[in-house]
Amino acid sequence: MAYQHYRTWGIFLAQENRGEADQLFFIFTLDFGMIEVLAKSVRKLTSKLRSGVTFFYLSEIEFIQGKHYKILTDALPLEKFENIRQDTAKVKIARGLGAVTKFFLIRSERDLKIWALLKDSFNYLNSQPGELIQPYFFWNFLGLLGYLPELYRCPLCQKKVKPEIFYLIPKEGGLVCGHCASGLEIDRNEREFIKVNTVKLIRMFLQKPLEVLTRLKVDQPDLENLVKVSSFMLGSFQEFKNAI
Numbered sequence: 001m002a003y004q005h006y007r008t009w010g011i012f013l014a015q016e017n018r019g020e021a022d023q024l025f026f027i028f029t030l031d032f033g034m035i036e037v038l039a040k041s042v043r044k045l046t047s048k049l050r051s052g053v054t055f056f057y058l059s060e061i062e063f064i065q066g067k068h069y070k071i072l073t074d075a076l077p078l079e080k081f082e083n084i085r086q087d088t089a090k091v092k093i094a095r096g097l098g099a100v101t102k103f104f105l106i107r108s109e110r111d112l113k114i115w116a117l118l119k120d121s122f123n124y125l126n127s128q129p130g131e132l133i134q135p136y137f138f139w140n141f142l143g144l145l146g147y148l149p150e151l152y153r154c155p156l157c158q159k160k161v162k163p164e165i166f167y168l169i170p171k172e173g174g175l176v177c178g179h180c181a182s183g184l185e186i187d188r189n190e191r192e193f194i195k196v197n198t199v200k201l202i203r204m205f206l207q208k209p210l211e212v213l214t215r216l217k218v219d220q221p222d223l224e225n226l227v228k229v230s231s232f233m234l235g236s237f238q239e240f241k242n243a244i
Contacts, residue, residue: 003064005073008032011118012057013098017043025053025072026102027061030115034105037061038069052077056084056094056122081126093130097121097137100234104145113144120210131223132213135230136205142233143206149233150174151203161199167191168229170236175199192232197222202229 010029018024021043028034042049052059052075062074084090101118121137124130142148153160155173157180165178169191172184181191201222204212218226 005062005064006032006070007060007062007074009078010035010059010061011122012053012055012059014102015055021047023053024069026098028101028105028115028118029061030112031110033107033109033111033114034101035063035070035108037063037072038066039072039075042072049075051075054080056081056091056098058119058122079123081122083126084122090125090130093125093134094122096134097125100138100141103234103237104141111144114141117141117144124210124213128214132216132218135201135226136210136213138230138234139202139205147237148206151199151206154180156180163196166194166199168194168232170233192229193225194229195222195225198225198229201226 008029008031010027012025012027014026016024018038021041023039023042025037025039026034027037039049039053041047042053049072052061053072054077057077058079058081060076060078061072063070063072065071081094084094097118101114105114117137117140121133125133139148149168149170150173151161154166154175154177156176159177161175161177166175167178167181168174169176169181169184169186171186171190175194176184176191197219201218
């Protein structure tokens, strides 16, 4: 039986061991979006695929469509992101980028904007301090998927959000002003206090190119709130996904 061979570029984001020597890789690709590809016998020292399938590599890959999985037939590393791999903090961030991508993208579908965002984010992380890249990636990723909360008007009273006390409440659609939030009967774990500077940062992330991060100086309290709010937003999707 003749198999059609497919060739593309892809970033290796996650992997799972299968059987004694196989591995299943989750790869975001230029031409097919997120795909799952089985690399047979790749954990053997003699495997010719080993040099091109390591975590966070950008590689040119070739695969065929098998009965149950796409089967990896070739992998040539193009960019190894060495500076990420040598820094444990950057490795953790890179794993976070991969986990978010894998969580949301369950179907193979080409998306050049997400490809560019992911590749540019890895390139940035490889060459710059990485504390802002994960929230920058996350909020832009949500924007590309159409999942952004309302960041300019309170979804309940429709008034413009002003520099005051407000909360991120995903189930209500976005930033809720303090007055409206005080009248809601919700658990504390369903809302997160968000600082004015955090809102400004998120809006800037969505309006400016990635290079803006090299010029930003963010105070530690603002950075902590940004990370907390981003994690809270991601958690709201996890709860929804677990419920369906």
